[in-house]
Amino acid sequence: MSEPLIDIKNVSKEFGGGLFSRLAPFKAVSDISLSVARNQTMGIVGESGSGKSTLLRMVLRLIQPTSGEITINGQNVWALKGGQLKAFRRQVQPVFQNPASSFNPRHSIQSILTAPLEVHGIGTPAERRDRAVELLERVGLDPAMRHRLPHQFSGGQKQRIAIARAVILGPTVVLADEPTSALDVSVQAQVLKLFSDIKDDLGLTTIFVSHNLAVIRQVSDRVAVMQHGRLVEEGPVDDIFDNPGNDYTRNLIAAVPDPAFARRNRAGTAVHPVSPA
Amino acid sequence: MTLDINWRRWRLVAFGGFIVSAILFVAIFANVVAPYSPYDLDVANMLAPPSGAHLLGTDELGRDVLSRVIYAARISMMVAVLASMVGLIFGTIIGSVAAYFGGWVDMVLMRFMEVLFSFPAILLAVVLMAALGTSVVNSMIAIGIIFIPGFARLARAAAIDVLRKQYVESARAVGMSNTRILVREILPNIFAPLLVEAAVAFSYAVLLESALSFLGLGAQPPEPSWGNMLNVGRGFMANAAWLSLAPGMAIFLTVLGFNTLGDGLRDAFDPHLRD
Numbered sequence: 001m002s003e004p005l006i007d008i009k010n011v012s013k014e015f016g017g018g019l020f021s022r023l024a025p026f027k028a029v030s031d032i033s034l035s036v037a038r039n040q041t042m043g044i045v046g047e048s049g050s051g052k053s054t055l056l057r058m059v060l061r062l063i064q065p066t067s068g069e070i071t072i073n074g075q076n077v078w079a080l081k082g083g084q085l086k087a088f089r090r091q092v093q094p095v096f097q098n099p100a101s102s103f104n105p106r107h108s109i110q111s112i113l114t115a116p117l118e119v120h121g122i123g124t125p126a127e128r129r130d131r132a133v134e135l136l137e138r139v140g141l142d143p144a145m146r147h148r149l150p151h152q153f154s155g156g157q158k159q160r161i162a163i164a165r166a167v168i169l170g171p172t173v174v175l176a177d178e179p180t181s182a183l184d185v186s187v188q189a190q191v192l193k194l195f196s197d198i199k200d201d202l203g204l205t206t207i208f209v210s211h212n213l214a215v216i217r218q219v220s221d222r223v224a225v226m227q228h229g230r231l232v233e234e235g236p237v238d239d240i241f242d243n244p245g246n247d248y249t250r251n252l253i254a255a256v257p258d259p260a261f262a263r264r265n266r267a268g269t270a271v272h273p274v275s276p277a
Numbered sequence: 278m279t280l281d282i283n284w285r286r287w288r289l290v291a292f293g294g295f296i297v298s299a300i301l302f303v304a305i306f307a308n309v310v311a312p313y314s315p316y317d318l319d320v321a322n323m324l325a326p327p328s329g330a331h332l333l334g335t336d337e338l339g340r341d342v343l344s345r346v347i348y349a350a351r352i353s354m355m356v357a358v359l360a361s362m363v364g365l366i367f368g369t370i371i372g373s374v375a376a377y378f379g380g381w382v383d384m385v386l387m388r389f390m391e392v393l394f395s396f397p398a399i400l401l402a403v404v405l406m407a408a409l410g411t412s413v414v415n416s417m418i419a420i421g422i423i424f425i426p427g428f429a430r431l432a433r434a435a436a437i438d439v440l441r442k443q444y445v446e447s448a449r450a451v452g453m454s455n456t457r458i459l460v461r462e463i464l465p466n467i468f469a470p471l472l473v474e475a476a477v478a479f480s481y482a483v484l485l486e487s488a489l490s491f492l493g494l495g496a497q498p499p500e501p502s503w504g505n506m507l508n509v510g511r512g513f514m515a516n517a518a519w520l521s522l523a524p525g526m527a528i529f530l531t532v533l534g535f536n537t538l539g540d541g542l543r544d545a546f547d548p549h550l551r552d
Contacts, residue, residue: 107461
């Protein structure tokens with residue numbers, strides 16, 4: 001494996017428990033270490049509440065870890081300042097889960113797509129518009145629709161726009177938080193294909209969070225399994241799915257209702273994955 | 278697209294809007310609408326009851342009461358508009374900043390707002406006027422300050438809701454500055470409830486301004502205002518009731534108009550009441 005591009009070292013995140021908090025501290029992520037090599041996709045699976053989204057937001061520099069260190073390209077993400085931080089923002093972009101709330105309902109698609117370029121002072125207004133048009137075409141949408149508001153698009157179209165927004169700054173890392181889980185199965189496949197194509201075209205390094213094992217298997221090179229904020233297992237995607245080394249992973253795989261998928265995993269017992277192994 | 282207005286839904290807005298626009302029209306064009314100057318004395322005609330020449334009678338100095346009520350609408354509207362603006366602007370800034378930054382900023386700002394809230398409005402107004410000095414401009418500032426906590430709470434609640442949306446996270450992730458996120462992503466999405474609140478604040482401002490003038494803290498005689506006209510009329514209640522009735526009715530109609538408009542807008546914007 002080549003030098004890791006994203007390196008997560010002993011990262012933990014506790015919520016609550018502050019001086020004035022009435023809640024007991026809650027450990028959303030505890031002591032996770034993971035690394036992702038350049039041009040690879042790391043899938044993170046786990047049931048809801050397992051801390052996978054929190055982990056992703058810490059890599060995005062949206063939630064500060066309680067302890068541990070996250071480096072991208074050798075730079076400590078949480079130590080960045082000024083120009084370096086701006087450069088980081090251009091390099092690392094998210095695709096979020098919920099198509100209904102991922103766009104400001106008051107801005108046109110064009111305005112949503114050009115805003116990142118404006119923030120970074122890239123290009124003239126005309127050049128920014130051209131770039132938005134180009135990307136809309138790339139994700140398979142009619143550029144003539146760019147003056148419409150987000151609510152005029154379907155869920156699948158919105159996720160295409162979200163992918164366009166994520167790559168408009170020319171990032172090297174794209175972090176996807178359940179980008180397809182709110183979509184119909186048929187639309188899901190199209191959006192996944194688009195995501196994979198764009199990833200290959202642009203040579204992106206990605207982390208892909210999902211609770212859907214089939215999706216993870218389709219897009220990932222390696223997979224990490226999380227439960228209750230801990231890393232249960234990590235390895236190449238086929239190894240983990242065909243030969244899970246952990247009870248929780250086995251239960252997770254056995255719980256998949258898709259017969260074609262489960263057939264390969266008869267070893268799994270019928271225990272519900274939520275029950276602690 | 279056809280113009281499909283649901284009148285049942287908008288009837289309060291239409292009714293309130295009609296009164297409000299009539300009052301605004303009269304206030305703006307007071308010099309055209311008023312039959313006399315509000316300052317012209319007619320000593321031969323003091324305390325004349327309503328007649329063809331003076332529709333609402335004359336006051337103790339022979340000035341035309343209708344003209345004075347009309348000119349007073351100007352001051353009331355001006356104070357109400359500007360005080361609501363002061364409350365809206367500062368309240369929105371304080372509330373959304375508190376919501377956005379959270380933690381200590383939120384604590385300090387909102388506790389301060391609650392301190393302001395805990396004073397009875399009229400008492401706070403009198404104290405502020407005593408500190409600032411009596412003038413129309415100062416009554417605007419004082420009333421505006423009274424409105425700030427209400428707008429701040431509303432703005433904070435609405436902003437907290439918007440902050441949970443993923444587009445705010447996306448904006449952070451592209452490196453948008455805090456100011457830009459507040460202006461571009463948050464403000465446009467919290468404006469509807471604030472505008473409704475502004476309409477209600479407006480009617481309250483008319484009442485407060487009248488109260489201050491009644492107490493002699495707002496507009497100073499001879500400048501006409503509904504409050505100071507009421508105060509003068511109080512002394513002539515027994516023999517010239519029109520002196521108090523005219524400004525009283527003006528206050529009543531204005532407050533009714535703005536309250537109806539505000540309630541109507543609130544209902545019309547409320548998605549739970551869709552019929």
